[in-house]
Amino acid sequence: MHSTVIVGAGPAGMAAAVVLARAGEHPIIVDEAEQPGGQVWRKPAAPLQPALARILGRAAAAEHEQAHAEFASIAASVDHRPRHLAWNLQGGELFVIEHRRIRPLRYGALLLATGATDRLLPVPGWTLPGVFSLGGAQTLLKDQGALIGRRVVFAGASPLLYLAALQYKAMGATVVAVLDTTALPEKLRATPALAAAAPRVLARGLSYMARLRAGGVAIFHGVTALGIEGQDYAERVRFRCSRGAEHDLAVDAVALGFGLRAETQLLDLAGVPLAFDVDFRQWLPIVDGDGRAAPGLYAAGDGCTIGGAAAAAISGRLAAYAILADRGVAVPATEVAMLRARLARLRAFQRALSRAFAWPAHWLADARDDTVLCRCENVTVGVVRAAVAAPLGPREVNRAKALTRCGMGRCQARFCGLATAELMAHALAAPVATMGRHRSQAPVKPIPLDATLVDEDTP
Template identity: 45%
Template sequence: MTEATPARARPQLVRARPPSTATIPFLLNGLQVHARKGDTVLTALLTQAGHLRTSEFLARPRAGFCLMGACQDCWVSCSDGRRVRSCTTLIEPGMSLCLPPAAFSCPAKGDTPVPGMEETGGCTPPHPLGDKPCFPQQDAAQSPVKRTMNPRIIVIGGGPAGIRACEILVSHGLQPTLIDESPRPGGQIYRQPPQGRERPARALYGFEAGKARRLHETAQTLLPHIDYHPETLVWNAAPGMLDLHGPQGMARQAYTHLILATGATDRILPFEGWTIPGVYSLGGAQVSLKHQDCLVGNRVAFVGTGPLLYLVAYQYARQGAHVAGVFDSAPFSAQLRALPGMCRKPAVLAKGLYYLAWLRARGIPIHTSCTPVRVEGSEHVQGLRVRQGSREWTVACDAVATGYGLRSETQLPDLLECEFDYSPLHRAWLPRLDPAGRSSVAGIYLAGDGAGIGGADMAEIAGARAALALLADIGRLVPLRQARSLERRINRWRAFRHALERAFPFPDWQAWPRPGHTLLCRCEEVTCAQAVAALQMDGQPELNRIKALCRVGMGRCQGRMCSSAAAELLAAQGDIDTSSVGRLRSQAPVKPIPLTALGADPSA
């Protein structure tokens, strides 16, 4: 058996500290290498390799981007033809994975392949029909997911909103079903590391450690009273029926009432080089640290806007990363002007000021009114060129974390035909809700960031409020005072949200020139120029038409990464408001699922 020599391409991820969990042997391009128990496949690979795959159209290297199952940029091939989404799949002993030779060489002359690789075909290309599931396929009728489910009230999402909704329902004697794509409850902010890789709450969640602990404890006490299905994706929603894909395969689940608490992902704006390995979403950079105890690089530049920009830079610096700088598109004057509004939540404001002061005290450069020009490098990040007014300069770094706030996950309410309205505050189309969280469709409720970005505290309150609304609708007696008090608290958070948006305004597309060859859609590799050409040909700045003409937003991420930018581009080109370009229609499956799970015959 051959032990791998040191990695042949520069590894992208850096462990913040040596993990204490057991080593796990696996095969990489036929050589035996090691990961640590609790590593995702992505961590296992990128701590020894420079990238994961090459893109379909331009054959450019890719190393994932969002690290939370949203962008679909991290699928890797197994030697038996299966493919796995590497950022959400834990490494298992004996897995046999294939990377492009430039990322980590296939067995070189003189290396002895591990016995058995010849029989499995070595580094075979992905199966032409797509992805096989990584676990034995079961007949849906035998699936425990289906057998044990409570058929009536379903909460989708195990973050702050979903857990507080379940808590209220359970306290009224109901047994809701909680379905969550994540393996452990907590959602994005209170995401828990894999079993065996736990760290003290203070180290993971900082000032929010107490809230995280309380939410995790609530989830734990709820478990005997709810029907909990982790690692299960709701990939389709129709009136009265959900389609699920989980550890046991496919299942269908009937419901009468649904609380959607599906959260958000990073809002991304493209710039030249944003698909180069080493560029990650801000949330992705944080997930890497929280969930995997890994830094996305040794020297990281943070570019974008919003409170998360400063928070993640602070978290990285505290973990020993060299923060090359924070480059915020918002002008400092906007932050000053928003100060009175932000004083509505003095504790939150104080935390933000603390992060800022901490970064400044350590001499970390912080620049406002700053936009990225391009990422330098081709196979990996070598620097970030930034612009501030008429001044341009290059920052040396080997990783970039970028994000411009968050965007709600609204595919499920769209499939359920809920009415949407344009929200100028969020610059996005959001499901129309009453103050309690009822959508326009009877029996469908929304709470948390999936209903419009409001933050974790507001998500907890909104989850509880939506559950009370549901209880009232099924004829249960609901304490009106509690309901009104929750609504008042939600409104206070909304007011604070307005102030935050003023402090970190969304950058003006027109004031930020991008060369035409800048990729707009990273899945389909559509450039800004191609989208503009499609618009000029068609003359109608409408997102779905442009999607049909040039495939922007048609890829595996379903527009999660590019739709905000595409809307801004169309609006700027057509000289119209962003609300006028419409919104991308959602389609099932909301995230890729194995074709074999849908009944396709891989041998056909």
């Protein structure tokens, strides 16, 4: 049995590993990615590393390097297993797969630091080639130095729109516009709460907007009626701006981002209860302030509560201290208290951000019937609406999945689940929380059918 297994080598998992290693532990950290770093501290391919500061900006590149240096400093005390996907959690064992070999891992403590993925909102044309999720667009750039196109529009409701647009501009793309679906007054209303919680982070965010404007990038707030058109790939973006005027922009790629959604599947498989969070409009696990989810089970980072990279790293440290404390190891009380206070501020900041960049879920009330809702199974908005309207039609998302296949594909409702619940809630005039959430099933991500189970200790 291993004392601690961590899933996820992003900011949360890396920070937890550092605390545990410095306390004399030898944790295992598995991650399906090739390199540690998670989403925000993703290590670029070797030829791209000298360009890191150009892509990320100097301050972010320095944070990136510091996190990797700290993780490298404990390499001898940590069993880091890249390319290992954790796909099931059952009977006190975590099942991981590398290549075609499935290995069960027994653990004394398990920390799930699985991060988040993009939240998407279906708009006409969003499945056209050339349309990427915002995170996907960033991943291509940070990982491979590749751009999704030469004339790119960034659209949605997220502060990351501005950051990604700047990064694309720095790497030579023409950023045609940033189309922000949230209205300026909503952002102004949230500003006092943002300034109180984390003034430096707010200043950094505002500087992104200012630099884009100074660089000649058009920024539209309060965008509605967004649609993407093109014969075989994205060629035009149409939308209405807050003054009601209609616009039509020529593009060759679009990055769409409507915030993040927590990756909670493994916690769900472990039986940890989830509750609907009205600010983030998604289901999040119920854990205590230090990440305790159940005896021997801990959660940290964006997979637990959307909080951003700094909050993820702090929550990882706190979860590691919780693991140590639960084993009776003395932990530094002053540092823990300081970390809790900082985490509370950063999470308050993120909550205010979720109001400033609210997901325009109300768009689903008027979504066109022919808009694709579930892209894995090619199920349209109209199909789900018709099912809901039928006699004895579904009243929650799992029943809708059984009847329409919406959410049944390989992404397991990661990209359509939240939108499906909102669509059904509008159709039934019911609160979205009563639509439920898609139940997680193993494997949480696809694995090969011919995989073989090997003993934990088989090399």
